[in-house]
Amino acid sequence: MSDLKSIVREKLRDGADAFLCLKNEEGTVLPALITDADSPDLELVEVGDSRYPLGKILIDLLREYPDKRFAVLVRGCDERALVELSKLEQVDLERLVLVGVACSAEEAAACGCLRPYPSDIALGEKVEAAPGREVIDEVESLSDAERMAWWREQFSRCIKCYGCRNICPMCFCKDCALEEPHLVEPGVIPPDFPSFHIIRALDMTGRCIDCGLCEEACPAGIPLRSLYRKMQDIMEDKLEYRAGESAEERSPLSFLGSEQDIEKLEE
Amino acid sequence: MAENIGGDNGDEVRILAFLCNWCSYAGADLAGVSRFQYPTNVLDVRVMCTGTISPYFVIKAFQEGMDGVLIAGCHIGDCHYLKGNYMTAKRFGVLREALKFLGLEEGRLRLEWVSAAEGEKYAEVIRSFTEEVKALGPSPLRKRAKAGVEA
Numbered sequence: 001m002s003d004l005k006s007i008v009r010e011k012l013r014d015g016a017d018a019f020l021c022l023k024n025e026e027g028t029v030l031p032a033l034i035t036d037a038d039s040p041d042l043e044l045v046e047v048g049d050s051r052y053p054l055g056k057i058l059i060d061l062l063r064e065y066p067d068k069r070f071a072v073l074v075r076g077c078d079e080r081a082l083v084e085l086s087k088l089e090q091v092d093l094e095r096l097v098l099v100g101v102a103c104s105a106e107e108a109a110a111c112g113c114l115r116p117y118p119s120d121i122a123l124g125e126k127v128e129a130a131p132g133r134e135v136i137d138e139v140e141s142l143s144d145a146e147r148m149a150w151w152r153e154q155f156s157r158c159i160k161c162y163g164c165r166n167i168c169p170m171c172f173c174k175d176c177a178l179e180e181p182h183l184v185e186p187g188v189i190p191p192d193f194p195s196f197h198i199i200r201a202l203d204m205t206g207r208c209i210d211c212g213l214c215e216e217a218c219p220a221g222i223p224l225r226s227l228y229r230k231m232q233d234i235m236e237d238k239l240e241y242r243a244g245e246s247a248e249e250r251s252p253l254s255f256l257g258s259e260q261d262i263e264k265l266e267e
Numbered sequence: 268m269a270e271n272i273g274g275d276n277g278d279e280v281r282i283l284a285f286l287c288n289w290c291s292y293a294g295a296d297l298a299g300v301s302r303f304q305y306p307t308n309v310l311d312v313r314v315m316c317t318g319t320i321s322p323y324f325v326i327k328a329f330q331e332g333m334d335g336v337l338i339a340g341c342h343i344g345d346c347h348y349l350k351g352n353y354m355t356a357k358r359f360g361v362l363r364e365a366l367k368f369l370g371l372e373e374g375r376l377r378l379e380w381v382s383a384a385e386g387e388k389y390a391e392v393i394r395s396f397t398e399e400v401k402a403l404g405p406s407p408l409r410k411r412a413k414a415g416v417e418a
Contacts, residue, residue: 148370202322234364256350
């Protein structure tokens, strides 16, 4: 991708101290931090079709180097993650230069997020996609007892690998409730229904930016994305908030708010 | 602890009630001193403010075999900490919908505002909530019930 290469050079020249993106090393895609224009890694950088939660690396980088500026390659989901992480005071957008990549039509259709492009597109063409609602619709067509049986069956495949949490761009806590023995009994597989998965679903409410990496990472094929998507629908329905959309408006679950919000809730 | 609620035979439903120190706990106390009758299926947990109740607590209650969870706090506008119950209302709205999506009946989780003067209301809330939970039967999340269902 000569395009990306020249953008990296340009950003490094224009004041970014490093450029964070992905590189392809003999078929293996890895995160790469390019700090100067002569770096051999520059020959390997590519947009590709792989995704990686670069925001997680940025949280650490920004803390480690408090006086540096970073440019970073972002897809629509990465941008939403950074916006949400900034409101949660995990990244400082002022010190970031976002280089936007729009997902290709094939990628967008396969992934199916609400906005497969960032606000500012440097590479690629903007295409729209329709989020898949099959799982949510299927679950909602069931009775209470059938729903629980359905989810119980799905979650019974969980091997508690923590892959969903580890890949999640929005998971950054030092102490994780999923490792709290009073909530999730250690050494039990599959984890107790429904505590493990409800805890994650609740923590994702008003936070999940629908990148779908959790579901991609899950070795058991649990429809996690649909679960978290439903949580965002609930959040929008009840509290009129969707994670990652506005850079200013914070999740209503992160502050007390006004009496009007509560009155709306009780209607 | 949960096993002892509502007698020893285990047939009775068990309800955990989180009561805020300033309003609902005092309301429950008033129900007691006024000798208003209400079912004994309830185990109270006094918290300083309903705003301190993490959704995890509710999950934990169901996990430990409760059939219903009641959260009772000050009326909106009367919170001892001014806005603690705003958070309760918001969290509750989301939590109940989330549990519903996973298949837990809506009726098992209830939020009520009960002031320190509303002893009769407290007794009535417990009566009607117990009736509702009894109609639903034991929670599908009860570990013992689960073993029975899956066998």
